[in-house]
Amino acid sequence: MADSHLLQRVDILCGDFEETKKYAAADTFFYLDPPYKPLNDTSSFNSYVKEAFDDREQIRLRDFCNGIASKGCSFLLSNSDVKGKNPADDFFDDLYKDYNIKRVFATRMVNANAEKRGKLTELMITNMEGNMYL
Numbered sequence: 001m002a003d004s005h006l007l008q009r010v011d012i013l014c015g016d017f018e019e020t021k022k023y024a025a026a027d028t029f030f031y032l033d034p035p036y037k038p039l040n041d042t043s044s045f046n047s048y049v050k051e052a053f054d055d056r057e058q059i060r061l062r063d064f065c066n067g068i069a070s071k072g073c074s075f076l077l078s079n080s081d082v083k084g085k086n087p088a089d090d091f092f093d094d095l096y097k098d099y100n101i102k103r104v105f106a107t108r109m110v111n112a113n114a115e116k117r118g119k120l121t122e123l124m125i126t127n128m129e130g131n132m133y134l
């Protein structure tokens with residue numbers, strides 16, 4: 001009943017993230033949890049929809065973040081830490097160089113390889129200052 005009560009004032013959209021831009025006001029907070037960039041060829045599941053969420057999509061999402069940030073919105077985005085896997089991979093560090101990037105430990109209990117279950121870092125990227133979101 002409590003959930004039902006809260007959902008009375010919620011709009012649930014099913015569509016591309018660009019469609020949420022029309023809801024962006026100066027006090028809007030966006031949490032973005034996109035398909036993660038694969039860490040390697042064997043952990044490449046990111047196809048929730050028929051179109052793959054590839055690097056071009058990750059760049060389109062960064063452009064979306066630039067757009068909402070310029071409107072005064074706050075955002076927090078999570079993604080895989082490809083640099084944690086390959087120190088030479090600066091994909092997200094370059095893409096979000098104008099924002100705050102934090103690495104946080106995430107526990108992954110499911111992996112076909114038991115030795116790979118456990119802790120790895122993920123990215124939390126934001127245009128907010130300080131540690132208020134962690």
Ligand SMILES: C[S@@+](CC[C@H](N)C(=O)[O-])C[C@H]1O[C@@H](n2cnc3c(N)ncnc32)[C@H](O)[C@@H]1O
Pocket residue numbers: 015016017018033034035036048049053
């Ligand atoms: C990592 S999952 C997020 C899961 C979600 N936070 C949850 O707790 O259920 C990534 C989600 O992004 C969605 N997605 C893929 N492409 C998208 C797009 N272009 N616009 C909006 N969402 C998209 C997928 O359908 C999937 O549900």
